[in-house]
Structure formats: C-alpha cells, structure tokens
Amino acid sequence: MTDLIVRDLQRSDRDEWDSLYRGYANFYQVEQTSVMRDTVWSWLHDGRKEPRGLVAERANGTLVGLAHYRPFARPLSATTGCYLDDVFVSPDARGTGAADALINRVRAIAQQENWSVVRWITAETNYRGRAVYDRLATKTNWVTYDIKI
Template structure:
C-alpha cells in the first residue's frame, strides 16, 4: 500500500533517510534532523512531499519511502517532479514496493499535468538502474549534475550584489 506521509511519519522517514545514507556509503553526510524534515514536509513553507510504502512484515509496517519536490521546465512551461530519495528496506525488497512508489509518483505527474519525472541514481547501483530501465526510464547521458556546497557556495554567494536578493521586483508607479 502506498500512502501520503503524515507528520507522525517524520521519525520513520528520518530513520529511512539514515538507512539510505548508510547504503550509499555517506552516512556522515546525512545531517538533516527530524525538526528540519517536519518543517520541509509539513511546515507553513513546505518544500517537499513524501509517500510511504507499507507492508505487514517490515519494521513498523513501513517498507520504504519516496521524497520529492516540484521543479519547473522553462522549455515545456510546466512543473515537473524531482524524486530526491527512494528507499526500500532490504527486508522488503523484491516485493514491488519501489515500483509501486514510482507508479504513484508517475500518477501524481499525470494527474497534475507535470511533463517530467526525474531523479538521479548512483552509477554503481546496478539493481536500481535495472528497475528504472524496466519501467522505461532512460539516462540523460548528455547532462551532468553540478553542485556547489560549503566554502565554494559561500564564496560565490559573497560575490552577489547585497541589495534586493530574495525580494520581489518593485513595480513602477502607475502614471
């Protein structure tokens, strides 16, 4: 069963994120707190959404999750869905939970008129890549992910003009 996450799911989502980070050999990078996740998913300025895959046999009945957010394509003029994390616990793998989560996200796209559903996958995760190919996903080989973090992000931000960032442009008075 796939369902929309609720605020009560934040602790299990946090635990699943930690399990995913450990699987991806990057546990030390998973610094998000439950409070941050709650704000991101359910706060007044929520920026993400999550789905939960349930079954009777996994810890607490939760087999896995998918966390996603909207993006926007200037080329199509429509929103899209970016899948940030998809994780199914090892004990629940092979039962179709991952494909069910992907199908539910695809249904959200179709229902809302989103023309793109995108995500990234580690190049060594052959099992996941096989699942993605089996549902018709294709790699965007001509594109590479670029990322700024830490000191490089701070240094570039320091170059920005200080006035007006984050403020809507003022409109000219009607004349």
C-alpha cells in the same frame, strides 16, 4: 507485493520514517544527523516548502520504503516537472515491488498535477536500483555537475 500500499507520509510515521531515512543516508554513505532529519521532516509537513513525502506500508502497518518528491520549473519547455529527490526501500523489502509502487505513485501524482516529467538521479554504482529505474524510465544523456557552496 500484494500486501503493500503507498500513501502520503503522516506525522505518526516519524519513527519509522527516521529509520528509513537513516538507512537511505547510510546507503549513500552520507553523514546525517538527527538535526538534519528534523529539518527534512519539518519541510515535509510545511505547506510552504516544496518537498512532499510518500511511504510504502505493509498490511501489518510496517513502513518499508519512502519517496520524497517536489515540483520544479522547466523554463525551456515552459512546464512544471517533478523531481524525485529520494527513493529508498528497506533491505528486507527489496525485490518485492515496493520501489516500483513508490515510483509509479509519483508518476500518477505527476499526471494528476499535469507535470511534464518525473526526473531523478542515482549513483552510477546503484546497480540494483538502476535495474528498477531502467524498467520504469528512460536513462537520459545529461551529465550532472555540482558546485559546492
């Protein structure tokens, strides 16, 4: 997509970010309230919290994608890695290169920060997203477990 830029999330992006993040939650069938989005939004603008945000923006100013990422400690390698928590592109912008642009910007940031890896998870059934991820990264052999609290 030639009319696309990836930039840091700004406070003026709130309404469009909110719509994109609702779309992301809906994609994964996660119930999410406005209070939950308020919390995430506050984290993204609080320098004491880890999450950072990027958006993909068309030349006309419309936001079509988002990415949230954060550093994480990697004790075994004594390095810091980058965890890509969320990547979402609006359905009307899929296939335009927006996901690639967001992930590549996170990769560039990780290189600038001297982080050792960019890591993320996705649903097994996210076939379209996985096609992008398979081009940009290496699927690991790690299995993920959760303990619900």
